[in-house]
Amino acid sequence: MEHLGVLTRALRNVSRRKIRVLLVVIALGFSLAIMISIPAGIVANQEATQNLSENYETMDTPRGSFTISRPLYEITGVCLNSSFIDSYSILPTNITAGAPLYEGDSGRLLMSSNLSDYFGVGVGDKVEIYGEYFSVVGIYEPAGQGSSGTREVYMNISDAQIITGNAGNFSRLDIYAEDVSNVDGIAEVIEAAYSDELYVTTYEDRLESLNNMQEMCQTTLENAESTLGQTQATAFQEIVIAIGATSLIVLFTMLYTVRERTKEIGILKAIGFSNLNVMSQFMIEGILMSLMAGAVGIVIGIVGAPMISMLLLPSVNPFSTPQRGFPGQTENFGTTLSQSVTATPDPQTLLLAFGVAALLGALGSLYPAWRASRTSPMEALRYE
């Protein structure tokens, strides 16, 4: 048989009013869950804003260009300058074995080292692509990609057009003007000549788009930072409300309990319990109830933190409304940010929640317990 003590009595008292305690514990649990979830939401928002800032800093220049949907024939006024093109060559230069690929090298190709490793082929070997045989003239190291980089081959454009069944077709054509002042004129000529097939973007257009995008990113970043500030303010208000609600729930429950048990208080005092004894019993009961609520709150907090923070905090996704700019790029950007906002309470917050629960339990039951302790035993004994 267990020995009697103030804790035992407090536990018995808490457990003998199961339904009431259950309801109060659930209500308190939700308040505490809010307290747990909101800081987690704030951390997630901060991380999201940080990610956004980093994304903005490391974002690549978008590859804006024009495309041609059907064969492009000779364009009047545009000349082919091989020396100029060489300096803008897209061919890899870091050849690790064999030789580079030159213009007109039909039936030959350059292969990335990771692809050559994958197939076990080397310089001089023949490989079959879409039924055509090509000899490997050189192996190159994919720049900055390492072994996990893109596995690819480079070949003469006419060979590529043939094996893919796109003879004479281009997906993109870069045109360089010798004189910058002629760019707009050339662009107009090309667009006029191929109005149904071409979409021309000049360097200035690209620059403007890039500026627009940078501007948009800057705005986005500012929006996110402003949202974060707003989120923090809202979170502070909500935490204050949750703390207030928790304290009030404990306060009213304990006031009701004290009133309901007035006669018991009278008996305790009549048999020699001091004011402090009576006060401590009611405070311990309040704290016990709050700790139980703390446990419930932690469970709700762990399970429901993402949902609670989503419901209670302003949206941290700056792309929640349509934005101007490059559609593909912004979508990716927005999705990445949106997905990164997942509030997960850390163990410290959970531990702190227990402390806060105990503190609020003590705070909420302080006045009712004090009132209980001040009850006149004679009056209390008369209470029915």
Next chain:
Amino acid sequence: MSNLVLKTEKLHKVYKLGTRKVHALSEVDLQVRKGDFISIMGPSGSGKTTLLNMLGCLDKPTQGKVILDDVDVTKVHEKDLCKFRKYKIGFVFQTFNLMPYLNAIENVELPMEGTEKSKDKRRKRAQELLEIMGLSKREDHRPQRLSAGEQQRVAIARALANNPTILLADEPTGNLDVQTMYEIVRLLSKLNINHGTTIIMVTHDSQVASRAGRMLFLNDGRLLKRERKGMHLMKGELTCPGCRKKIQSNHKFCPHCGKEL
């Protein structure tokens, strides 16, 4: 006098009901010696419970003194009165007032909480008291599983837990049937005779009151001068309420007329 355990001097208690003053007690002088078994009788509103509350340190008089073990408790600060209630007074109530969430032995242990007694000693003392009350087999029963008489016996055991100077019983038989009523009165008599417990009992019932050693009468807050001896005499000897012959206090039945005592 060395064996005087409780004394009141010109005790007055005045309540205010709106603008009206009600004299609940007037000039009550009472002397209680160690081992006394006193019953206080009086009609409703005569001040019986008020007097008991003064003697039990639950209330303070408007005027006068209550001297308990040579200390005027009317001068003791409220926060220290709990010690008097804990160690000097044992209360028995009409409605038993046991804690419903504690079993019999825990109820008896309750007043010992916070005393210097170890947990084991508290348990042992509670067991001893329940044995005296004939409730050894009911230790782990909660009040709702005990009969009214058993509940009152647990309440008496609880009142005696800290071996108080005086046991105050407020209508202890008021909620009991006749048979249980006599059981409880007999138990109080035994405690008084066998254990020397000083008892003050307030009651409406003259038959119950007559079982005490001294019968006092209270009317309109005044203690009447007439005082009667009860049927029970002190220490070892009793008078059989049936045949009025003297008998030993340890008898359960009168050897002369066979009446259950």
